[in-house]
Amino acid sequence: KQEVTQIPAALSVPEGENLVLNCSFTDSAIYNLQWFRQDPGKGLTSLLLIQSSQREQTSGRLNASLDKSSGRSTLYIAASQPGDSATYLCAVNGSYGKLTFGQGTILTVHP
């Protein structure tokens, strides 16, 4: 059974810092991995999707990497801003979109 772990559970940083969120998964037989953002009381917003054959994806200040063989992914956020404060969720896709989620990292960026 796939298990996804996210570290740290919570992170508080001052504005402007670069930061890394970690995600690990136990079964490397995945099709892709997706990073989501969830604001309080809201649904999930897709940030980046990395196919199993890819090593990384970038979107603006976000960069996600994937090392499938070791079961790890990282989400790098450059020059963090207060508007980045949210819960970040990592989800692995082992079959047609049946996602297994981590518990999330609660990020707070203070001015």
Add this chain to the structure above:
Amino acid sequence: GAGVSQSPSNKVTEKGKDVELRCDPISGHTALYWYRQSLGQGLEFLIYFQGNSAPDKSGLPSDRFSAERTGGSVSTLTIQRTQQEDSAVYLCASSLGPGGHSGNTIYFGEGSWLTVV
């Protein structure tokens, strides 16, 4: 519409009553998913529809839960004889095709917040 639409956004119901939650996927998306997010449990898969194929119901927690998708578009998740442990956010998602090795991004709605009292 522009995104996945869910209704109601909030529902408070008495224990033992039935509830129906509705999902309108993004137009043209053939794959539709229901997930549940509860405190302490994280996000868990409930059911998956792909086109006209038989749905994958493997995540439904009990036979009180059922879902249907009419005309390959709108979906309804029904919970019969609700229990307090059913209190959660029910999230619907859709993708252009199967969100697996085809690499289709999965888009989520805002969720239906269900409280059973």
